[in-house]
Amino acid sequence: MDLKTLSAIELAEAIRTRKVSSVEVVQDALNRLKAVHEKCNAVVSTDTEEALAAAKEIDAAIASGAQVGPLAGVPLAHKDMFDRAGKIPSWGARIRREKPCNEDNPLLARLKAAGSIQIAALHMTEFAFGPTGHNYVIGHARNPWDLSRIPGGSSSGSAICVAAGVVPAALGSDTAGSLRLPAAACNVTSLKPTWSRVSRAGAMPLSPSLDCVGPIARDVRDLALIMSLIAGHDPRDGSSSRRPVPDYLGLIDQPVDGIRIGVDERLIGEAHPEVQQRLEGAMKILERAGAKRVSVRFQDWRALDHMGQILQLCEVASEHGPYLRKRGADYGPQVRARMEFGHFIPGSDYVTALRARGTILSRVLTETFGNCDMVILPTFADPLPTIDELDVGGGPQLMAALGRVILYTRPVNYLGLPALTLPYPRESYLPNGFQIVGRPFDEARMLAVGRAYQREVPGEIAKEKC
Amino acid sequence: MVESGTEAPKLPKSLEGHTIPKERLDVVLPFVSMLSETAVRIGDTLPLEADPADFVRVLESEGE
Numbered sequence: 001m002d003l004k005t006l007s008a009i010e011l012a013e014a015i016r017t018r019k020v021s022s023v024e025v026v027q028d029a030l031n032r033l034k035a036v037h038e039k040c041n042a043v044v045s046t047d048t049e050e051a052l053a054a055a056k057e058i059d060a061a062i063a064s065g066a067q068v069g070p071l072a073g074v075p076l077a078h079k080d081m082f083d084r085a086g087k088i089p090s091w092g093a094r095i096r097r098e099k100p101c102n103e104d105n106p107l108l109a110r111l112k113a114a115g116s117i118q119i120a121a122l123h124m125t126e127f128a129f130g131p132t133g134h135n136y137v138i139g140h141a142r143n144p145w146d147l148s149r150i151p152g153g154s155s156s157g158s159a160i161c162v163a164a165g166v167v168p169a170a171l172g173s174d175t176a177g178s179l180r181l182p183a184a185a186c187n188v189t190s191l192k193p194t195w196s197r198v199s200r201a202g203a204m205p206l207s208p209s210l211d212c213v214g215p216i217a218r219d220v221r222d223l224a225l226i227m228s229l230i231a232g233h234d235p236r237d238g239s240s241s242r243r244p245v246p247d248y249l250g251l252i253d254q255p256v257d258g259i260r261i262g263v264d265e266r267l268i269g270e271a272h273p274e275v276q277q278r279l280e281g282a283m284k285i286l287e288r289a290g291a292k293r294v295s296v297r298f299q300d301w302r303a304l305d306h307m308g309q310i311l312q313l314c315e316v317a318s319e320h321g322p323y324l325r326k327r328g329a330d331y332g333p334q335v336r337a338r339m340e341f342g343h344f345i346p347g348s349d350y351v352t353a354l355r356a357r358g359t360i361l362s363r364v365l366t367e368t369f370g371n372c373d374m375v376i377l378p379t380f381a382d383p384l385p386t387i388d389e390l391d392v393g394g395g396p397q398l399m400a401a402l403g404r405v406i407l408y409t410r411p412v413n414y415l416g417l418p419a420l421t422l423p424y425p426r427e428s429y430l431p432n433g434f435q436i437v438g439r440p441f442d443e444a445r446m447l448a449v450g451r452a453y454q455r456e457v458p459g460e461i462a463k464e465k466c
Numbered sequence: 467m468v469e470s471g472t473e474a475p476k477l478p479k480s481l482e483g484h485t486i487p488k489e490r491l492d493v494v495l496p497f498v499s500m501l502s503e504t505a506v507r508i509g510d511t512l513p514l515e516a517d518p519a520d521f522v523r524v525l526e527s528e529g530e
Contacts, residue, residue, distance in 0.1 A: 194525065195525065196522070196525065239522075241525075241526065243526070302504075303504050303507070303508060306500070306501050306504035306505070307504070307505070307508065309501055310501050310505060313501075317480070321480050321481075324481070324484055325480075325481065325482060325483045325484050326483070328483075328484050328485070337490060340481070340484075340486055340490070340494055341494055341497065341498060343477075343478050343480050343481050344478065344494055344495065344498040345498055345501060345502070346502060346505075348505075348509075349501065349502050349505035349506075349509075351518075352505045352506075352508060352509040352512070353505060353508075354518035354521075355509075355512060355516040355517060355518055355520070356508050356509070356512055356516065357518070357520065357521040358516070358517070358518075358519070358520020358521040358522075358523060358524045359512060359513075359516055359520060360508075361521060361524045361525070362520075362524045365524070365528070394490070396489065396490075396493050398493075399493070399497055416521065416525055439528055440524075440525045440526075440528035440529075441525075441528055441529065442528075
């Protein structure tokens with residue numbers, strides 16, 4: 001049994017039926033974690049003893065015939081931005097909270113209650129404020145498919161470890177593309193939920209108006225299972241939605257025949273020709289699965305991006321102002337430079353970006369989604385760059401270079417819409433991916449589309465380099 | 467303070483004690499001005515009663 005290729009659902013089944021023990025699975029994951037980290041700089045801290053002790057408990061519970069959760073004994077690892085009782089998350093930074101956390105992040109608590117075992121806290125861009133995987137404080141992360149290439153960020157370690165078969169799934173966050181870009185760069189899948197669908201309590205805030213927490217996995221069915229566990233109202237996050245949570249996994253094989261996927265040719269035309277060609281190939285696969293292509297148009301995509309930037313830059317400036325004034329030298333050059341912008345944005349512009357959001361979302365739902373169910377867009381505008389090509393630090397090219405990386409992702413955060421990233425068929429290309437953007441709270445149907453796509457393009461492991 | 471510049475704009479109070487090299491300020495100000503142009507253009511189209519709470523109302527009204 002090649003453990004690294006199994007999904008979370010398959011691993012849980014193998015452990016529950018005692019084809020393999022949780023201790024064996026966790027030890028195998030820890031071994032692989034070490035090897036991958038040496039090449040990719042994917043890990044911040046490892047929980048070896050705690051993980052193996054938890055695995056022994058799960059094995060004993062199964063042996064005694066006890067009922068166990070749907071992820072019993074399955075190793076997971078998450079971006080190092082979530083509170084964990086007795087620990088101090090690194091946030092990918094030098095500046096950290098002074099005292100250990102009192103309790104677990106509620107999402108980690110739910111995954112733990114389902115039987116999963118956290119084996120490590122993973123690399124992230126400093127304060128989750130960067131889309132490439134560069135981190136000038138804890139070191140740049142590297143792509144497991146090609147060590148000279150960016151792994152995407154800010155949930156870099158999560159995507160790397162899933163792609164390299166260390167764990168089948170991981171949590172990350174997405175303020176402007178931070179789940180989707182690393183998933184695309186590392187040839188795996190991710191789901192940025194509708195804003196408010198998943199609690200952000202106990203997760204490091206970056207820009208609360210935009211922040212979302214969600215899963216990365218190789219198999220869309222694992223995304224569905226994890227969403228079923230983490231979605232829903234949380235009294236610790238007053239903004240979390242009170243809508244009932246669908247059975248995402250139970251709905252994943254629903255037919256996708258006739259689902260209308262919108263294609264905005266003008267907007268897609270801003271991408272590199274290779275990306276346009278690969279997106280067209282992905283669209284053809286979706287059509288073979290039963291989807292219908294319709295033409296759509298986003299009005300003024302650039303304005304959506306600017307509105308999103310205003311929210312992000314102002315909220316970051318406010319949160320980090322005290323640290324920037326007192327401990328500016330503790331920031332890496334890129335994050336420090338980006339944090340300065342928000343201090344120069346007029347308060348009236350920030351309020352306009354907030355006031356306009358409902359009006360603009362309503363218009364997009366009517367005009368763009370008026371005759372389609374979801375929209376297909378690239379995730380990256382360009383083929384995957386090298387780490388050196390995007391090593392712009394805090395220099396004058398910073399905003400232009402990063403703006404190009406986030407071209408297709410940040411506007412989706414401003415709209416608050418859900419987005420599922422799927423990898424293109426890899427063929428002879430470097431990894432890259434596209435996104436399916438849906439209507440609010442339509443994650444179940446989007447996951448069904450992803451499942452239909454993966455029947456033709458299943459997830460795969462980055463085993464060449466790691 | 468602003469390093470090595472002459473007649474550079476004063477930094478906002480929220481950056482007191484922080485240093486921005488003039489060459490970086492020369493990038494920041496035009497960029498922020500570009501964002502501001504968009505905000506003003508969008509703001510000009512908004513009704514007076516447009517409210518930040520509209521966003522959650524529109525999100526949550528989906529499917530009702």
